[in-house]
Amino acid sequence: MKKVYTNAADALNDLLFDGMTIAAGGFGLCGIPELLLQAIKKRGTKDLIFASNNAGVDDFGIGVLLQTHQVKKMISSYVGENSEFMRQYLSGELELEFTPQGTLAERMRAGGCGIPGFYTKTGVGTLIAEGKEHKDFDGETYILERGIFADLSIVKAWKADTTGNAVFRKTARNFNPPAAMCGKICVIEVEEIVKPGELDPDSIHLPSIYVHRVIQGHHEKRIEQRTIRAA
Amino acid sequence: MAWDRNQMAARAAQELQDGWYVNLGIGIPTLVSNYIPEGIEVTLQSENGMLGMGPFPAENEIDADLINAGKQTITELPHTAYFDSATSFGMIRGGKIAMAILGAMEVAENGDLANWMIPKKLIKGMGGAMDLVAGVGRVVVVMDHCNKQGESKILRQCTLPLTGQRVVDRIITNLGVLDIEKGGLRIIELAPNVTRDELHAATEARIIE
Numbered sequence: 001m002k003k004v005y006t007n008a009a010d011a012l013n014d015l016l017f018d019g020m021t022i023a024a025g026g027f028g029l030c031g032i033p034e035l036l037l038q039a040i041k042k043r044g045t046k047d048l049i050f051a052s053n054n055a056g057v058d059d060f061g062i063g064v065l066l067q068t069h070q071v072k073k074m075i076s077s078y079v080g081e082n083s084e085f086m087r088q089y090l091s092g093e094l095e096l097e098f099t100p101q102g103t104l105a106e107r108m109r110a111g112g113c114g115i116p117g118f119y120t121k122t123g124v125g126t127l128i129a130e131g132k133e134h135k136d137f138d139g140e141t142y143i144l145e146r147g148i149f150a151d152l153s154i155v156k157a158w159k160a161d162t163t164g165n166a167v168f169r170k171t172a173r174n175f176n177p178p179a180a181m182c183g184k185i186c187v188i189e190v191e192e193i194v195k196p197g198e199l200d201p202d203s204i205h206l207p208s209i210y211v212h213r214v215i216q217g218h219h220e221k222r223i224e225q226r227t228i229r230a231a
Numbered sequence: 232m233a234w235d236r237n238q239m240a241a242r243a244a245q246e247l248q249d250g251w252y253v254n255l256g257i258g259i260p261t262l263v264s265n266y267i268p269e270g271i272e273v274t275l276q277s278e279n280g281m282l283g284m285g286p287f288p289a290e291n292e293i294d295a296d297l298i299n300a301g302k303q304t305i306t307e308l309p310h311t312a313y314f315d316s317a318t319s320f321g322m323i324r325g326g327k328i329a330m331a332i333l334g335a336m337e338v339a340e341n342g343d344l345a346n347w348m349i350p351k352k353l354i355k356g357m358g359g360a361m362d363l364v365a366g367v368g369r370v371v372v373v374m375d376h377c378n379k380q381g382e383s384k385i386l387r388q389c390t391l392p393l394t395g396q397r398v399v400d401r402i403i404t405n406l407g408v409l410d411i412e413k414g415g416l417r418i419i420e421l422a423p424n425v426t427r428d429e430l431h432a433a434t435e436a437r438i439i440e
Contacts, residue, residue, distance in 0.1 A: 027280075090354075100357055101316070101359035102362030102366070105317040105320050108317065124396060128361070170294065171280050173315050174280050174316050178316060221295035223293070225304065227287045228288055
C-alpha cells in the first residue's frame, strides 16, 4: 500500500469534488497545510465547506481559496485578520458557522471517533446555543454539539514515516490531529519523510491508521505576529 | 489616581495562587505574566496547545512553529508540554485550569460577560473565549471601567451578544476591584485616590454594601 505521493496535486488528484467538506488543521498561519491548499486552488474545486479554526489571511492559507471564490462555507471560531473574508461574509457570498474553538476541536475529534454528538456547557445562554438541544445533567445545562464527518482531511505535520505515522513540532500540532481523524480520507504534508523505525513508536502523535497519503515539500511557514522581547 | 494598564495587570497578578494552571487572554491580561509575585509558581496555558508558556523570543529564537493564542511568537520553558487543540480544550472544559483572566466589552451584575462581538461592527469570532468562561474554575475580568464615550461597561444587563451566562467572578478595572455577588456587585478594593462615590457614579450596575 503506497502512501507516499510525489506532490500535493498528485495526492489530491482523485479526491476533490465540488461541494465537498474539508477539515483543515492549523491555528492562525501556524501548522497549516499550505501546499495542499495551493493545490486545491490550482484545481479550482468549488463550493467547498471548510471546517478550520481560522480562514488564513488574504494571501495565505485558506485566504487563497477565498480570493478565487472556491469556498461556500466556513466552520470556524475566529476569522479576523482577513478583509476578503469579511467582505464576502457581509455581502452574503460566504456562509459562516461560528463554533467555539474547543467545541470545534471536539467536534472533529468526536467525528473521528464515531461519536455523532456530545453535550457541552460551552455557549449555553449565547447566540450559538440557539436551535440546539438543551439538556440538564446534575443540575447544569448543556447543549448538544454535532461531530464533524468530513470528506477529506488536509493536515500539516513535521515528519512522517512512509506508512503515515506522524509527529508534529511545538504549537504547530494544534488542530491537525483532530482534523486528521474526522475525514474519510486524510492527506498530510510534511517537512521530511523518513523510513519506518526512524520515529520513536512511543512518540507518535498521529498513528498511521489516520493517514492515507503523505507528501513532502518546502513550507513557507509564515509568521502572523512576529513579536520579540526588548534586548 | 486610577490604575493604568500595568497597574491593573499587577493587581490581577495578586489573584494568582501557587501551583495554579492559568489562561491569560489577549491585551492587558497578557501583561499579568510580568507581575507574577515572588514565590508563586504558576503555569500558563496557551489554548492553541501548550502548557508552560515562556516570554517573547529574542530575534534569534523566533520559531514559526511556536506561537501563543494571540498568534504572537513566544518561547518554551524547561517544563513546557505541547498537545493538540482537542486535548487543550479538554483541560479547559474539564475544569483543570484554575483561572482565566480575560478582557471584556461588558459585564453584567449577574456575571454575564460580553467580549466577542458587536453586531454589524466587529464580527471576528469568539475563538476560545466561550469555552474558557464555561470551563475554568474562576473567571477574572480586567478592563477599563468605562468605554471611550465615558459610559459604564459594568451594567445591569449586557447589551451585546454574550460570551457566557453568569460566568464572571471578579472584575478588576482602572478604578478598583469588584466581586459578583447575589444581588449585585461588592466593592473589594478601590484604586488609590478613587472614592466609593466615584466608583458608584461610574457604575451602572447595582452595588451592594
